[in-house]
Amino acid sequence: MSYYGTPGMPLVPAGGMGGAPSVPFEQPKQLFRYGEQSLWSSQLFNVAAVADSVNRLFTTPQGQVGGGFTRALSIGETNLKEGGRIPNGVAYDVFGISAQVIATSDDGDAATNWGVALNTDAQILNLINILNNAVLTWDFTQTQVDIAPISLIGSGGGVFGPVGIVGNGAEQRAGSIGNGAGSIWMYRKHPVALPGSTTFSVLCRFGNRASAITSASMVLKVSLLGYYKNIIEIG
Numbered sequence: 001m002s003y004y005g006t007p008g009m010p011l012v013p014a015g016g017m018g019g020a021p022s023v024p025f026e027q028p029k030q031l032f033r034y035g036e037q038s039l040w041s042s043q044l045f046n047v048a049a050v051a052d053s054v055n056r057l058f059t060t061p062q063g064q065v066g067g068g069f070t071r072a073l074s075i076g077e078t079n080l081k082e083g084g085r086i087p088n089g090v091a092y093d094v095f096g097i098s099a100q101v102i103a104t105s106d107d108g109d110a111a112t113n114w115g116v117a118l119n120t121d122a123q124i125l126n127l128i129n130i131l132n133n134a135v136l137t138w139d140f141t142q143t144q145v146d147i148a149p150i151s152l153i154g155s156g157g158g159v160f161g162p163v164g165i166v167g168n169g170a171e172q173r174a175g176s177i178g179n180g181a182g183s184i185w186m187y188r189k190h191p192v193a194l195p196g197s198t199t200f201s202v203l204c205r206f207g208n209r210a211s212a213i214t215s216a217s218m219v220l221k222v223s224l225l226g227y228y229k230n231i232i233e234i235g
Contacts, residue, residue: 039086040223042077043204044068044104045130049212055204056139057222059083076114077221086228089196095187096225099153101130104217114219122215130218133210137203138192144203148186150220191226 041057044067060066061080062073069077079087086092102114103123118124136147147153194200202222 034227034229036225036227037092038079038223038225039092040079040221041202042067042069042073042219042221045126045213045218045220047213047215047217050129050133050206051210051212052208053206053210055220057202057204057220059201084199084201086194086196086198090228091196092194092224092226092228093191094194094224094226095191097136097147097153097186098223098225099136099150100221100223101127101150102219102221103127104219120216123218125211126213126216126218129211129213130220133206134220135205135207136222137205139201139203141199147202150204153186153222194226 039058041060043055043057045055046068055068057067058078058080060073060078061083062075062078064083065072066083067073067077081087103118103126104114118127131149131151134150136150136153138145138147204220204222
């Protein structure tokens with residue numbers, strides 16, 4: 001007769017032969033399921049002053065209008081099913097956060113306006129304005145915790161690639177931006193725990209030296225990279 005032991009325990013005890021290890025007769029009552037998931041939310045900045053402003057992300061779910069947009073948010077803007085809550089009420093630990101700056105051609109209502117290149121003076125100045133003046137902050141109803149300036153937010157966000165303005169004479173300029181397209185910069189060692197019962201949001205705050213958004217609207221898409229733990233009751 002052969003016996004099946006538990007993982008990590010030898011079938012033959014040290015020191016010689018012996019009986020099989022004891023097996024519990026009671027079945028487990030619950031199982032834990034783990035997985036990785038990204039949550040994202042977007043904020044539209046129309047042509048207007050942003051100095052000293054506070055903009056709240058992760059509060060508007062799909063199918064509702066918010067975040068500066070003029071029509072209901074779709075999967076491209078957010079994947080939240082309920083504003084300010086983790087989907088399905090599971091515990092969620094954030095191990096990375098990204099912030100992507102996107103140029104738009106209008107107020108965010110057109111279906112194709114996110115395909116705009118950063119190739120005008122106004123767009124590049126707006127981009128620099130956001131990178132230099134905006135700060136992300138956790139908001140847990142009664143507690144606020146600053147995360148970092150937008151220029152330091154990594155995890156694949158930010159802006160990257162060549163930018164240029166093609167004109168006549170002195171207007172011809174070109175350059176490159178390499179912010180945020182690399183490794184995870186925040187919460188690699190100490191993830192932020194978001195219990196399923198917690199209501200949260202992320203604030204985008206501007207200092208009083210921020211310039212107005214001019215000529216072209218901009219979008220800030222913030223993504224949370226994390227893993228969840230879901231308890232499955234089985235008995």
